[in-house]
Amino acid sequence: MPVNALHPDQPAIQAAIIDLDGTMVDTLGDFDVALNDVLKDLGRPTVTRSDIERMVGKGSAHLIRSALLHGGLTSDEAAGVHAEAWTRYQAHYLAINGQHSAVFPGVVEGLTALRARGLPLACLTNKPLSFARPLLQAKGLAGFFSHVFGGDSFERTKPDPLPLLKTCEALGTPPAWTLMVGDSQNDGLAARAAGCPVVLVTYGYNHGDPIDQAPHDRLIVSLAELA
Template sequence: MITDSINAYHTIIQAVIIDLDGTMLDTAPDFLVAINRMRDEFALAAIELATIKQFVGKGSENLIERVLALDFSAEQITQHFDAAMASYQRHYLSINGDFSTLYPDVITGLQAMQASGLRLACVTNKPLAFALPLMEKKGLSAYFEVVYGGDSFSRKKPDPIALLQVCADFDLAPAKVLAIGDSSNDAQAARAAHCPVLLVPYGYNHGEAIQTVESDGIVASLLEAARLIRR
């Protein structure tokens, strides 16, 4: 259900900031393959997809720390972190996008937003070296004027720095820039930036129900979001 606040905002929305993992792409299978190949190099047992989904969304450093914490003490995590990160990045780059899929109505939603004259930016906590080739492979790149990754600034979402930079890039007040994501990171970053925010229910959100996250509403797809803005 969409709240009154987004109904008030949507008549002036001129741009949209969209998250990547869990919002446009189901990338958890890519993470799973890369992480388990890394774990194999450390003689650690493979982990399940459901576990990976709980760890996605706060950047690669957090992902590796949480994966290592399944087996290692804090001291051992520090000891092995750099090697584990290097292994993970090597494996991830070799399969980036091979196992991930677009969520339903992502392309049609982006097309509808463009047809409505909306400017589009992607803000993700994924490093740009991973995000840009992935978006190109999946046919997303052409829709976005701006793409910022988790290493584009000194802080990642839920910090609002990237969202505020998009507003500056587009020369728009935050109230005119809608954020769409799948997690509390996206909602908190949008609130801190004073942007309206919609959430999708099918992503990761660190293993927690998205309905518990404060937002301006939940939409079933990017296409539904585009129709809402157009109305």
């Protein structure tokens, strides 16, 4: 069996799990438009792209709550308007999903190389599944994946290991032989807890923190390096 480049004492990687926002697609533009449209609807202060970059990664509910708190609401006040904000956010986001985003350089090359090696691939994101599937379709990436799971697919989201463990079950591969590719500490922490090797990209969204501080086995500047 070929040597595993990340862990030479283990068999080669048999499958890969790939994150979406910040790893495959630069979606800050979509978040910027949809989230600020919601805040304008509610008469709340808008947020900048740099603000959003620090807020994304833990799901849409967390993003909305963070933006409301950033605009000066208390936790109780934010909770009081969250249901309306979420309903508006769904409508705004689905209306523009993918229109203000772009696939990062090297993504198609990296995914193509993994598939050429016969590895089954799954996309696992904290983004709601109803947003993730259309985005992958719009960007021409859906065909690479045998499974797609969102932040509402399981009881918990990354950094909890449950989504990775469930995705490994779907892929039919042990966690130790299933590579996680992401862009943030959420991916690194979830992979470590699940027992998956993990590669992180250096260009994604990591809540404003240096990516080299997140758990990882390797850092890459492009998914093309996975070839």
